[in-house]
Amino acid sequence: MTRTTTASLDEQNGILFAKLAAAQPRLLDVLPAGEAIPGFNAELVLHAGPPIAWQNMTPAMQAAVEGALVFEGRARDLAAARRLAESGTIRFAPAHDHQATGAMAGIVTASMPVFLVEDEVSGERSFCTINEGLGKALRFGANSPEVLNRLGWIRDSFAPLLKQALRLKGPINLRALVAESLRRGDECHNRNKAATTLFFREIAPALVETGAPHSDIAAALRFIAGNDHFFLSLSMAHAKAVTLGLERDGVGSLVTTMAGNGREVGIRTSGGGPRWFTAPAEVAQVRLFEGHSVADATPTMGDSYVTEAIGLGAFALAAAPAIAEFIGGTVQGLVARSEKMRTITVGEHPAFLIPALEFRGVPSGIDVRKVVASGTTPIVNTGVASSRPGAGQIGAGVQSFPLACFEAAVSALD
Amino acid sequence: MTRTTTASLDEQNGILFAKLAAAQPRLLDVLPAGEAIPGFNAELVLHAGPPIAWQNMTPAMQAAVEGALVFEGRARDLAAARRLAESGTIRFAPAHDHQATGAMAGIVTASMPVFLVEDEVSGERSFCTINEGLGKALRFGANSPEVLNRLGWIRDSFAPLLKQALRLKGPINLRALVAESLRRGDECHNRNKAATTLFFREIAPALVETGAPHSDIAAALRFIAGNDHFFLSLSMAHAKAVTLGLERDGVGSLVTTMAGNGREVGIRTSGGGPRWFTAPAEVAQVRLFEGHSVADATPTMGDSYVTEAIGLGAFALAAAPAIAEFIGGTVQGLVARSEKMRTITVGEHPAFLIPALEFRGVPSGIDVRKVVASGTTPIVNTGVASSRPGAGQIGAGVQSFPLACFEAAVSALD
Numbered sequence: 001m002t003r004t005t006t007a008s009l010d011e012q013n014g015i016l017f018a019k020l021a022a023a024q025p026r027l028l029d030v031l032p033a034g035e036a037i038p039g040f041n042a043e044l045v046l047h048a049g050p051p052i053a054w055q056n057m058t059p060a061m062q063a064a065v066e067g068a069l070v071f072e073g074r075a076r077d078l079a080a081a082r083r084l085a086e087s088g089t090i091r092f093a094p095a096h097d098h099q100a101t102g103a104m105a106g107i108v109t110a111s112m113p114v115f116l117v118e119d120e121v122s123g124e125r126s127f128c129t130i131n132e133g134l135g136k137a138l139r140f141g142a143n144s145p146e147v148l149n150r151l152g153w154i155r156d157s158f159a160p161l162l163k164q165a166l167r168l169k170g171p172i173n174l175r176a177l178v179a180e181s182l183r184r185g186d187e188c189h190n191r192n193k194a195a196t197t198l199f200f201r202e203i204a205p206a207l208v209e210t211g212a213p214h215s216d217i218a219a220a221l222r223f224i225a226g227n228d229h230f231f232l233s234l235s236m237a238h239a240k241a242v243t244l245g246l247e248r249d250g251v252g253s254l255v256t257t258m259a260g261n262g263r264e265v266g267i268r269t270s271g272g273g274p275r276w277f278t279a280p281a282e283v284a285q286v287r288l289f290e291g292h293s294v295a296d297a298t299p300t301m302g303d304s305y306v307t308e309a310i311g312l313g314a315f316a317l318a319a320a321p322a323i324a325e326f327i328g329g330t331v332q333g334l335v336a337r338s339e340k341m342r343t344i345t346v347g348e349h350p351a352f353l354i355p356a357l358e359f360r361g362v363p364s365g366i367d368v369r370k371v372v373a374s375g376t377t378p379i380v381n382t383g384v385a386s387s388r389p390g391a392g393q394i395g396a397g398v399q400s401f402p403l404a405c406f407e408a409a410v411s412a413l414d
Numbered sequence: 415m416t417r418t419t420t421a422s423l424d425e426q427n428g429i430l431f432a433k434l435a436a437a438q439p440r441l442l443d444v445l446p447a448g449e450a451i452p453g454f455n456a457e458l459v460l461h462a463g464p465p466i467a468w469q470n471m472t473p474a475m476q477a478a479v480e481g482a483l484v485f486e487g488r489a490r491d492l493a494a495a496r497r498l499a500e501s502g503t504i505r506f507a508p509a510h511d512h513q514a515t516g517a518m519a520g521i522v523t524a525s526m527p528v529f530l531v532e533d534e535v536s537g538e539r540s541f542c543t544i545n546e547g548l549g550k551a552l553r554f555g556a557n558s559p560e561v562l563n564r565l566g567w568i569r570d571s572f573a574p575l576l577k578q579a580l581r582l583k584g585p586i587n588l589r590a591l592v593a594e595s596l597r598r599g600d601e602c603h604n605r606n607k608a609a610t611t612l613f614f615r616e617i618a619p620a621l622v623e624t625g626a627p628h629s630d631i632a633a634a635l636r637f638i639a640g641n642d643h644f645f646l647s648l649s650m651a652h653a654k655a656v657t658l659g660l661e662r663d664g665v666g667s668l669v670t671t672m673a674g675n676g677r678e679v680g681i682r683t684s685g686g687g688p689r690w691f692t693a694p695a696e697v698a699q700v701r702l703f704e705g706h707s708v709a710d711a712t713p714t715m716g717d718s719y720v721t722e723a724i725g726l727g728a729f730a731l732a733a734a735p736a737i738a739e740f741i742g743g744t745v746q747g748l749v750a751r752s753e754k755m756r757t758i759t760v761g762e763h764p765a766f767l768i769p770a771l772e773f774r775g776v777p778s779g780i781d782v783r784k785v786v787a788s789g790t791t792p793i794v795n796t797g798v799a800s801s802r803p804g805a806g807q808i809g810a811g812v813q814s815f816p817l818a819c820f821e822a823a824v825s826a827l828d
Contacts, residue, residue, distance in 0.1 A: 184599045185599050185608075193598065194611075201611050201639050204635050209628060214622050218619045356735040358746070
């Protein structure tokens with residue numbers, strides 16, 4: 001790499017960081033993926049992480065696909081759904097390649113409602129499905145009638161009501177919610193408690209003002225209130241809208257996405273466009289919940305690491321000391337790991353501040369060159385899914401993305 | 415003081431601290447002060463701080479009394495209310511002497527709705543009026559028709575609806591809300607943002623389930639959502655319920671109350687019962703908001719310092735770094751002042767934890783002997799009211815309670 005190229009990349013990264021820092025993603029609407037996402041159709045199934053063929057998917061991801069095809073009415077039962085998936089009729093693609101993100105298995109099909117988020121500054125639009133809550137959920141590969149019934153309720157009752165409320169209320173500024181949530185102990189990836197409660201407060205009066213039956217409104221409120229991770233979908237869509245703006249011009253060397261499909265992890269960069277730089281997925285060395293072992297664990301899976309690409313999640317651990325209760329370790333240790341990210345980033349976010357660090361901004365904008373030069377890889381907060389479909393989350397913690405992804409991205413710069 | 419007495423006080427304080435640490439205050443009901451508070455009657459007006467006669471009250475407190483008497487229908491206008499207050503018919507008493515607490519002027523009259531909080535462990539009951547919100551409010555001495563109309567809406571619409579919702583939902587565990595709010599950056603005195611939002615989330619579904627007209631429910635939700643200090647009343651009642659338990663047996667040397675009436679400040683102790691140990695109130699040396707000077711300031715007024723008596727407020731600043739934006743100073747400076755309180759307290763609260771300090775409990779249970787021996791006086795978070803009735807809050811920050819109160823309390827031990 002010549003000196004000129006380096007200087008030019010630095011300049012490009014500076015401009016990109018300014019875009020990242022200025023972005024104003026807002027929640028505009030809730031509507032079916034098939035209507036919301038450009039180019040979507042009934043044959044398309046989105047999944048988390050870099051591209052992967054059906055036969056290579058983890059059991060949890062395959063089970064989620066099967067459940068989704070039954071949910072869509074494309075198959076009368078799970079066995080039929082499996083045959084359909086194997087038949088080659090269905091096109092599988094990364095959610096990230098369609099302006100979308102998906103948690104864990106990340107399956108998105110046409111009738112699933114998604115949040116529509118738009119960056120008011122760049123005009124970029126992004127999408128994310130609605131978090132189903134704890135326990136048995138499609139994102140972990142659960143696909144029982146109970147799971148599909150809940151998806152049906154989300155589609156037929158919850159999402160339409162939320163849509164009405166949003167229409168009454170107008171767009172919700174997600175940047176402001178994220179900023180305030182960092183003041184309230186969230187990092188907006190593995191801890192979304194304050195953000196979810198703030199979102200609840202924002203939307204509740206408008207839900208009431210829809211005039212819908214009291215029981216429907218109460219059910220919607222209880223659904224949001226009952227899931228401390230409800231905001232994660234919005235945080236992911238927020239980050240995706242920001243990073244889409246960074247990918248548009250195909251310049252610079254900033255990370256725009258980190259994701260996993262359970263077999264491979266991959267990153268994308270501002271200069272690399274839709275190209276994925278991948279490496280084998282590994283089981284995260286994190287705290288496994290009581291009664292589980294590494295043998296039960298699915299390697300890195302999900303799109304939620306896009307939050308780290310803009311300085312949230314593990315990059316903002318210093319704002320979220322209470323997370324240590326959940327993921328283990330000492331607070332000081334977590335803060336130290338998080339603060340080390342300043343060595344591989346290009347700036348400090350002007351709105352996402354860490355009160356405990358005298359309101360210093362989170363480290364933001366990962367430069368793949370800095371990663372490779374220092375050997376310091378980005379950390380991400382992660383949840384570990386069981387390898388048994390539907391068994392759910394069995395661990396949580398902080399892990400590093402593999403250096404190989406960043407080396408490949410740097411090579412592509414030359 | 416003999417060695418035996420000291421040992422005995424230490425033992426008593428140990429037992430008291432265990433009570434403080436075990437308390438489980440819950441919100442049970444909302445009802446008019448005249449029904450809720452034992453011995454209340456139409457001639458009684460409660461105020462903040464230690465006892466004070468009408469003619470000695472600050473202009474802001476007098477104005478609040480006048481507004482309250484009009485609100486109660488005891489006088490047709492403010493001038494008539496003033497004559498009534500001067501007439502000697504009305505009995506003035508500290509809210510603290512009637513199991514209650516009041517913010518700023520702290521006026522409580524018979525028809526004002528109060529929260530009824532009960533410590534499930536000790537059975538002690540406490541009360542606090544509902545926070546009226548920002549801007550012009552009776553607690554700052556505002557008494558215009560706008561203010562009295564809002565009090566009327568609180569009495570006639572909001573409180574009855576909240577009561578219905580509480581009946582549907584059952585008691586709300588305030589200890590749990592406080593504990594979680596400390597994980598979310600509150601200290602539950604000057605910062606109640608997370609606690610208010612959590613309370614909102616707790617009560618919203620039940621408000622909807624009352625089946626009341628949508629517009630009434632939406633108005634109630636917007637009222638809570640629109641006031642980041644809504645929870646302060648609950649935090650005060652919570653602390654009062656805890657400290658009433660400490661006063662019951664008349665033993666030990668722990669502070670149970672710190673309060674001000676704008677002329678005098680006073681403390682009460684576990685061993686001193688209802689006796690107040692007072693000193694002249696001073697203007698807090700805190701950050702005054704833009705455009706205000708010390709000449710505008712009312713000396714220490716309000717009952718909310720009862721929160722510090724159990725380890726919240728200024729004793730929990732390390733949990734609430736974002737408060738530095740509001741009250742000024744560096745976060746590290748605030749944390750250092752807060753942590754110094756460990757030298758005058760007898761324990762660390764087992765449920766009120768500070769994540770950033772590796773989940774160490776807040777310093778709790780102020781021993782007046784430690785205060786006097788060390789010369790380190792308790793700090794409190796405070797809001798400064800304008801001396802012009804109704805002009806509202808003109809500053810905020812951290813102040814110390816005067817040593818003289820604690821010296822008097824120690825003398826009384828001998």
